[in-house]
Amino acid sequence: AQSVTQLDSHVSVSEGTPVLLRCNYSSSYSPSLFWYVQHPNKGLQLLLKYTSAATLVKGINGFEAEFKKSETSFHLTKPSAHMSDAAEYFCVVSAGRRALTFGSGTRLQVQP
Amino acid sequence: GAGVSQSPSNKVTEKGKDVELRCDPISGHTALYWYRQSLGQGLEFLIYFQGNSAPDKSGLPSDRFSAERTGGSVSTLTIQRTQQEDSAVYLCASSPPGLAGGRLSTDTQYFGPGTRLTVL
Numbered sequence: 001a002q003s004v005t006q007l008d009s010h011v012s013v014s015e016g017t018p019v020l021l022r023c024n025y026s027s028s029y030s031p032s033l034f035w036y037v038q039h040p041n042k043g044l045q046l047l048l049k050y051t052s053a054a055t056l057v058k059g060i061n062g063f064e065a066e067f068k069k070s071e072t073s074f075h076l077t078k079p080s081a082h083m084s085d086a087a088e089y090f091c092v093v094s095a096g097r098r099a100l101t102f103g104s105g106t107r108l109q110v111q112p
Numbered sequence: 113g114a115g116v117s118q119s120p121s122n123k124v125t126e127k128g129k130d131v132e133l134r135c136d137p138i139s140g141h142t143a144l145y146w147y148r149q150s151l152g153q154g155l156e157f158l159i160y161f162q163g164n165s166a167p168d169k170s171g172l173p174s175d176r177f178s179a180e181r182t183g184g185s186v187s188t189l190t191i192q193r194t195q196q197e198d199s200a201v202y203l204c205a206s207s208p209p210g211l212a213g214g215r216l217s218t219d220t221q222y223f224g225p226g227t228r229l230t231v232l
Contacts, residue, residue: 044223102155
């Protein structure tokens with residue numbers, strides 16, 4: 001069984017300040033973990049993925065995430081938010097099966 | 113190259129009618145997935161194809177839902193006798209062939225823009 005919990009449904013930051021979107025997972029197998037972003041009326045875009053090669057994963061647009069097995073976490077961070085980062089972010093787990101299991105999403109607001 | 117495409121982008125139908133949603137995966141991608149995104153349920157897996165066969169149909173919510181894939185390419189998701197609770201965005205994704213060290217779950221899935229279905 002696998003599941004993922006996104007701890008915040010909404011996060012609001014000011015432009016230029018750091019972003020932290022929190023995700024915890026549960027998996028019976030060694031998981032693969034992903035972050036996807038969905039801009040309004042757009043499709044899902046892969047930001048980054050963890051597949052056991054390195055615990056700190058760098059993605060597109062300055063985002064990165066750290067896999068912490070002891071905490072079963074995979075939080076997404078960015079040092080400095082940009083207005084264009086406003087979107088919905090999904091933490092996703094895949095373990096032992098092809099289908100992805102999505103978290104409930106975190107809506108990121110960036111204030112000017 | 114072209115991404116995953118889906119048609120129609122929007123579909124409005126009356127309760128009780130049948131609808132067909134189409135997905136064109138990225139050329140060469142052997143795996144194809146259908147998901148549903150709705151307000152109450154978030155993003156849910158429906159069905160997965162490897163080639164033309166569907167080894168995992170566990171997410172189909174009822175026998176009104178079916179899907180097929182022909183020629184290892186285009187897939188059609190059919191919903192019969194639509195109900196209002198079927199209203200959602202239906203997303204299709206594809207992933208390339210090959211395994212990363214034998215771990216199925218590492219294949220990245222590339223998503224289409226979705227079909228927004230509204231059942232009146």
